[in-house]
Amino acid sequence: MTFLTILTLAISTAFFLQPAQLPDGKSFTNSIGMDFVRVEPGAFRMGFEGAALGEQLTKVTEFGSRRAIWVPEKGD
Numbered sequence: 410m411t412f413l414t415i416l417t418l419a420i421s422t423a424f425f426l427q428p429a430q431l432p433d434g435k436s437f438t439n440s441i442g443m444d445f446v447r448v449e450p451g452a453f454r455m456g457f458e459g460a461a462l463g464e465q466l467t468k469v470t471e472f473g474s475r476r477a478i479w480v481p482e483k484g485d
Contacts, residue, residue: 431479444482450474 431437436446456469 436482437479445479446482448474448478448480450476455480 434447436444438444452471452473454469454471
């Protein structure tokens, strides 16, 4: 009986929870101060091909997405 009660409570709680609402703009700052930018659906490249003095080389990788995603903005 206890298992059935817990299972019913878990299912009903999951049913009534709403997903987090993301902002409609092009950028936002979350509750801990991280800045994010919106990347629209499609293919894009992430990484850096050249390296300035003192910077680490990063492999450029192509990504694709069917919906908009939020990525952290480069920090200082």
